[in-house]
Amino acid sequence: MSDPEDERRITVERCAVPGGHGFIALLGLNRVAKRNAADLRMLHELALAFGEADRDEDVRAIVVHAHGDHFSGGLDLADIGPRMVSPEGIDLLPEGGIDPWGVAGESRSTPVVTAVQGTCLTLGVELVLASDISVAADSTRFGQIEVSRAILPFGGATLRFPAAVGWGNAMRWMLTGDLFDVAEAHRMGLVQEVVAHGTQLDRAVELAESIARQAPLAVAAVLTNSRLAQHDPSAAAAALPTELSRLAATNDSRRGLEAFMNRTAPVFQGD
Secondary structure, three states: OOOOOOOOOEEEEEEEOOOOOOEEEEEEEOOHHHOOOEOHHHHHHHHHHHHHHHHOOOEEEEEEEEOOOOOEOOEOHHHHHHHHOOOOOOOOOOOOOOOOOOOOOOOOOOOEEEEEOOEEEOHHHHHHHHOOEEEEEOOOEEEOOHHHHOOOOOOOHHHHHHHHHOHHHHHHHHOOOOEEEHHHHHHHOOOOEEEOOOOHHHHHHHHHHHHHOOOHHHHHHHHHHHHHHHHOHHHHHHHHHHHHHHHHOOHHHHHHHHHHHHOOOOOOOOO
């Protein structure tokens, strides 16, 4: 298959959530001829798509998926490799972009669900690690294989993999470069759900819609406090009373209480 220069590496769709609950941004990895291996252009397009979706107040969740049979072939070393050793280095974050891996620059505030299939290598695994919920097809294979290329994971694997799955589990796969199957990924907690091949995107959208139906301010507060707790548990605990009081005074809190009392479904507005 061809890989034309004018082909977008990232597709972007904005889908309405039924019931007036805002929108979901669908970001698709779209370099099918290269098994969605990321060149610099693809990294820039993904960062810009994340930035645009995260700044859109009507977008309540982001779903990252992939076109073709594979989620990610990792890095396109033919494109990225020479840049690694150049004096100029690699400018990974264009103006207006947000780092999808959360290791450089502005971090996102919108929940992310990933839908994974086929092969998921290196930066693909790190996208899964950086997301909030991941769904994988039952035939997916994973690999954090940088040691086999004499390079270091730079998308956050050394930061998140041990915390997500335990030190021994993370070292087992990062230090050997071996591939592992979806059953192992699920056992370790790298992915939260395993579904039949071909249904992973539908299930990811279902989860994103469930998130979108919740109160946006509460969702943001859960994400913020949980992330704070990962590196400063005391600060996260200290912030809880203030955050609870702030949320309890919002119009959405009133809507939620009224819906509970009336046994109806709330429609939150984010205020």
